[in-house]
Amino acid sequence: xxxxxxxxxxxxxxxxxxxxxxxxxxxxxxxxxxxxxxxxxxxxxxxxxxxxxxxxxxxxxxxxxxxxxxxxxxxxxxxxxxxxxxxxxxxxxxxxxxxxxxxxxxxxxxxxxxxxxxxxxxxxxxxxxxxxxxxxxxxxxxxxxxxxxxxxxxxxxxxxxxxxxxxxxxxxxxxxxxxxxxxxxxxxxxxxxxxxxxxxxxxxxxxxxxxxxxxxxxxxxxxxxxxxxxxxxxxxxxxxxxxxxxxxxxxxxxxxxxxxxxxxxxxxxxxxxxxxxxxxxxxxxxxxxxxxxxxxxxxxxxxxxxxxxxxxxxxxxxxxxxxxxxxxxxxxxxxxxxxxxxxxxxxxxxxxxxxxxxxxxxxxxxxxxxxxxxxxxxxxxxxxxxxxxxxxxxxxxxxxxxxxxxx
Numbered sequence: 261x262x263x264x265x266x267x268x269x270x271x272x273x274x275x276x277x278x279x280x281x282x283x284x285x286x287x288x289x290x291x292x293x294x295x296x297x298x299x300x301x302x303x304x305x306x307x308x309x310x311x312x313x314x315x316x317x318x319x320x321x322x323x324x325x326x327x328x329x330x331x332x333x334x335x336x337x338x339x340x341x342x343x344x345x346x347x348x349x350x351x352x353x354x355x356x357x358x359x360x361x362x363x364x365x366x367x368x369x370x371x372x373x374x375x376x377x378x379x380x381x382x383x384x385x386x387x388x389x390x391x392x393x394x395x396x397x398x399x400x401x402x403x404x405x406x407x408x409x410x411x412x413x414x415x416x417x418x419x420x421x422x423x424x425x426x427x428x429x430x431x432x433x434x435x436x437x438x439x440x441x442x443x444x445x446x447x448x449x450x451x452x453x454x455x456x457x458x459x460x461x462x463x464x465x466x467x468x469x470x471x472x473x474x475x476x477x478x479x480x481x482x483x484x485x486x487x488x489x490x491x492x493x494x495x496x497x498x499x500x501x502x503x504x505x506x507x508x509x510x511x512x513x514x515x516x517x518x519x520x521x522x523x524x525x526x527x528x529x530x531x532x533x534x535x536x537x538x539x540x541x542x543x544x545x546x547x548x549x550x551x552x553x554x555x556x557x558x559x560x561x562x563x564x565x566x567x568x569x570x571x572x573x574x575x576x577x578x579x580x581x582x583x584x585x586x587x588x589x590x591x592x593x594x595x596x597x598x599x600x601x602x603x604x605x606x607x608x609x610x611x612x613x614x615x616x617x618x619x620x621x622x623x624x625x626x627x628x629x630x631x632x633x634x635x636x637x638x639x640x641x642x643x644x645x646x647x648x649x650x651x652x653x654x655x656x657x658x659x660x661x662x663x664x665x666x667x
Contacts, residue, residue, distance in 0.1 A: 387404070430558065492505060507530075509525035511539070536551055550607075551620070555567065577596065578593065599631065617638065
C-alpha cells in the first residue's frame with residue numbers, strides 16, 4: 261500500500277479556483293488558503309511554467325523522501341501482485357489437471373472392462389472345438405486356437421522358404437565363392453600334410469628365385485630386367501587370392517556436383533573391376549585412397565566382378581594387400597575393421613598427415629544394410645615400416661645373373 265505519509269501531502273482547489281499545497285501541520289484540517297502558501301487564481305489566466313517551478317521549489321525536501329517511500333511501496337505491491345498471480349495460475353493448472361484425470365477415470369475403467377470382455381470372448385472363440393477330416397481315418401478333434409497357430413506356422417514357413425530360395429538364387433555367385441573358399445583347404449593337395457610341413461613348403465617356395473626356363477640354363481636378357489608392375493592399375497589381395505583391375509571413373513560429374521551421374525559412373529566402372537572412388541587420394545599421396553567393390557549383384561548384370569568382394573570380411577587386422585598404380589607398387593597393411601551405416605560418409609575423410617587406404621563393400625552379402633570398412637596404412641614394400649607423408653619407399657634392387665647377360 262502507498263505510504264500514509266505520502267498521502268497526507270496533497271493539493272486542493274478552493275472555491276475561488278486557487279490551488280493550495282497542504283503541509284503536514286494542517287493536513288487533517290479543512291483545506292483553506294493561507295498567506296504562507298503560494299496561490300494563483302484560475303479566473304484571470306493559467307499559471308506560467310516559471311510560476312509552477314517557483315511553487316515546486318517551495319515544496320519541503322521531505323516530499324522527496326515520501327516519494328521514494330511511495331515508489332518502494334508500489335514496487336513491493338507489484339511484486340506481491342505478480343507472486344499472487346503466479347500462485348493462482350499454478351493452482352488453477354493443478355486443479356484443471358486433477359479434474360481432467362478424475363474425468364478420464366471412468367473412461368479408463370470402461371476401456372479396461374471392454375478389453376477384458378474382448379479377451380474373454382476371444383479366448384472362448386479360440387477354445388471352441390473343431391473337427392478336421394482326415395482321409396481314410398476318423399476326424400481329428402482340435403480347437404480353433406491350435407488350428408490358427410498351425411496355419412500361421414505353415415504359412416510363415418512356406419513364405420520363409422520361398423524368400424530364402426529367391427535370395428540364394430539372386431546371390432548364388434557370392435555364396436558359392438564363400439562356400440568354395442571354406443572347402444578349398446580340404447580339397448588342397450597339402451590338406452593331408454601336417455600343418456608345420458605345409459607351412460615349411462610355402463616358405464621354401466617363396467625363396468624360389470624364378471620359374472625354370474625351357475631350352476637352356478643360361479637364361480636370357482628378360483631374366484636380368486628389373487621387376488616392373490603390370491601395365492594397368494590393379495589391386496592384389498593375397499589372403500583372398502584376388503588380382504583385380506582398379507578402375508578410376510571420370511571426374512567431370514564430381515566437379516559439377518552431379519551426384520546422380522557420379523553414382524552412375526561408379527556403377528558403370530564396377531563392371532570392369534573395383535573402383536577407386538573419385539576425388540580421393542591416389543596411392544602414395546597423403547589422404548585416403550578409397551576402393552569399393554561389389555559383394556553381390558544381380559546375376560543378369562554385365563561384368564564378371566559382381567561378387568569380387570564377397571569374402572572381404574575374411575580379411576583380418578594385420579593382413580596386407582598390394583596396389584599397382586602407374587607402374588609403382590604400394591603395400592598396405594590393414595589396421596582396423598568395422599561396419600557403418602550407408603549414410604556415414606566420414607569414411608571418405610582425407611587426413612592430411614597420413615597415407616591410408618580403405619576397402620569398402622556392402623554387408624551382409626546380398627543386402628545393402630551396412631557397409632564393411634577396412635582401413636589400412638601404407639608401409640614400405642621392403643621393410644614394412646609405416647611411410648610418412650612425403651617419404652619415399654625403399655627400392656628393392658633386382659638380382660642380376662652376370663653370366664646370363666649376352667656379350
